Amino acid sequence: MRPLLKVLIVLCVLLITGLSALGIYVFVSSSARMNRTYEVAGVNVEVPLSEKQISEGKRIFISRGCSDCHGKDLSGVTFIEDPAIGTFSGLNLTS
16 A cells, blocks of 8 residues: 555656646746737828818718727827736827
């Protein structure tokens, strides 16, 4: 009976050690992924100057719900701030 008990104890220690190592690996790996940041290249946009273009832009801004991300005054709003998926903010469109 004693050799069987020793084998069971060794197996339990190995199982606990393996699960602990796996837990540490998952924690370190997920922390590295959650702290990763990405740079997004900006694009230059030609600014409309005519009254017709400005009124069409206002119409599109209102009808597409752009104020949800860019704010009522186009100064930008953070609309998602969650550590699990990241921070998402609308750009400031004012000069």
